[in-house]
Amino acid sequence: MAVNKARLLVVDDSASVVSSLCKILDVSGYQVDPAYSGSDALRRLHQNQYDIVICDIDMPELTGLGFLQKISRDFRDEVAVILMTGFLDQECFINAIRLGAADFIRKPIDTKQLICSIEHILNKRKIKDEYHEFQRYLNTADLSFTIMPVNFSKSNLFNALSSFLRHNFKIDQQVLNEVLLCMDEMVYNAFIHGTLKLEQHERWLDNHTFQNLVATKFNDAATASKRIRLRVVINPDRDQMVIEVTDEGDGFDYENILQKVKSEPDLSLVAHGRGITLLRHLSQAVEFDNGGRTVRIIKKLTNGEDPRIADI
Amino acid sequence: MNIELNIDKSVATMKIEGVLNSENSYILQEKLTEVLRSDATLLELDLAECRNISSTGIGKILLFFKDFIGKNGEIEVVRCSNSVYELFTMLKLNQLFTVNFG
Numbered sequence: 001m002a003v004n005k006a007r008l009l010v011v012d013d014s015a016s017v018v019s020s021l022c023k024i025l026d027v028s029g030y031q032v033d034p035a036y037s038g039s040d041a042l043r044r045l046h047q048n049q050y051d052i053v054i055c056d057i058d059m060p061e062l063t064g065l066g067f068l069q070k071i072s073r074d075f076r077d078e079v080a081v082i083l084m085t086g087f088l089d090q091e092c093f094i095n096a097i098r099l100g101a102a103d104f105i106r107k108p109i110d111t112k113q114l115i116c117s118i119e120h121i122l123n124k125r126k127i128k129d130e131y132h133e134f135q136r137y138l139n140t141a142d143l144s145f146t147i148m149p150v151n152f153s154k155s156n157l158f159n160a161l162s163s164f165l166r167h168n169f170k171i172d173q174q175v176l177n178e179v180l181l182c183m184d185e186m187v188y189n190a191f192i193h194g195t196l197k198l199e200q201h202e203r204w205l206d207n208h209t210f211q212n213l214v215a216t217k218f219n220d221a222a223t224a225s226k227r228i229r230l231r232v233v234i235n236p237d238r239d240q241m242v243i244e245v246t247d248e249g250d251g252f253d254y255e256n257i258l259q260k261v262k263s264e265p266d267l268s269l270v271a272h273g274r275g276i277t278l279l280r281h282l283s284q285a286v287e288f289d290n291g292g293r294t295v296r297i298i299k300k301l302t303n304g305e306d307p308r309i310a311d312i
Numbered sequence: 313m314n315i316e317l318n319i320d321k322s323v324a325t326m327k328i329e330g331v332l333n334s335e336n337s338y339i340l341q342e343k344l345t346e347v348l349r350s351d352a353t354l355l356e357l358d359l360a361e362c363r364n365i366s367s368t369g370i371g372k373i374l375l376f377f378k379d380f381i382g383k384n385g386e387i388e389v390v391r392c393s394n395s396v397y398e399l400f401t402m403l404k405l406n407q408l409f410t411v412n413f414g
Contacts (some may be wrong), residue, residue, distance in 0.1 A: 003343075174363075174395065175396070177331055177364050178348070180333075181333060181364050181366055183367055184334050184366055185334070185407070186331040188333075188334035188366070188368065203368075203371075204341075204371070204372075204375055206338075206341070206342070206345070207338035207341070207342065210338070224362075235328060248354065263359070274367040274370060274403075275367040275373060275404075277367075277403065278366070278367045278399070281398075281399060281402050281403075296397050305398055
């Protein structure tokens with residue numbers, strides 16, 4: 001017996017098929033209504049809210065595929081459609097998938113298989129609804145990551161964060177690119193300076209030599225045990241995001257470099273301060289703490305004009 | 313990120329697409345080394361599809377620039393996205409080589 005009293009609509013031009021399916025599904029605990037044509041089903045769909053429509057493909061006038069097309073246009077993801085058929089050719093199958101059919105059931109109907117399909121769709125719907133509910137009330141997010149630099153791939157973390165930010169906070173693509181570039185800048189600095197303590201010339205080695213050097217550095221237990229901490233706080237109400245990166249290095253004289261960056265914002269060929277200049281360009285504020293081991297930026301979530309950036 | 317490089321005698325053309333960050337900037341370094349080892353004396357950079365460049369990427373370009381002018385080479389950014397143009401102007405890289413917008 002199904003726990004969830006889901007509402008189903010059975011559509012077939014054969015009255016006997018509709019009648020028997022309705023009886024079976026009713027006994028199985030669902031609330032079921034009959035429809036004897038595609039047009040009849042559409043009328044009912046506009047009057048009532050259904051979770052799933054179980055529909056024959058081969059019907060006169062409005063066929064199952066035509067019906068599916070109208071449903072995907074008018075109801076999008078609200079209603080799932082299970083198509084019933086005695087024979088399904090490849091082209092029809094591809095069209096049905098493109099139109100968003102949730103499942104296919106072969107005629108004569110195997111009741112167990114049909115109920116299994118219904119329950120599978122209802123479970124997926126429940127998870128999706130719960131996630132949408134979570135998103136509705138998601139106001140702020142405070143995410144913390146402790147990264148082991150020895151086997152760290154930034155791209156995996158950044159891809160996951162990018163997807164999370166795009167889906168949950170609807171951040172503009174350009175702002176998102178800038179956020180990811182700032183994170184890359186901050187974490188990479190924590191990696192090469194705070195963790196590996198690389199000299200400037202070592203950073204410009206060819207990739208193969210550089211990777212060997214990094215591997216050698218991690219042979220040292222003290223280096224390998226270092227961690228990088230990344231914290232991302234998103235607050236849409238304040239239209240801002242705070243990104244904070246902390247390393248376990250020796251820190252640096254950030255006041256001197258900040259002063260230099262403010263007074264000479266051009267990079268020319270000098271490497272020192274290039275990353276900080278870029279962070280200043282891409283964010284609204286750059287702050288240091290903890291002797292230079294912690295860097296924090298504040299970034300607007302919307303892409304409005306910022307007078308501070310124009311002044312730089 | 314994708315980099316296309318063509319070298320035709322004294323002119324090298326390089327088209328960069330996507331975001332140039334610390335993780336992929338070694339690819340840029342390899343391509344620039346290829347230019348440096350060739351007979352090219354003009355590098356035309358097409359950055360119209362390049363959405364942004366990290367400081368590591370900028371560093372690779374500047375390092376190359378230093379070596380390239382040593383062999384009488386010249387860089388010209390022939391096309392540039394809005395974000396990269398802003399970045400290059402802010403960093404005053406347009407004082408080192410020609411940066412065209414669009």
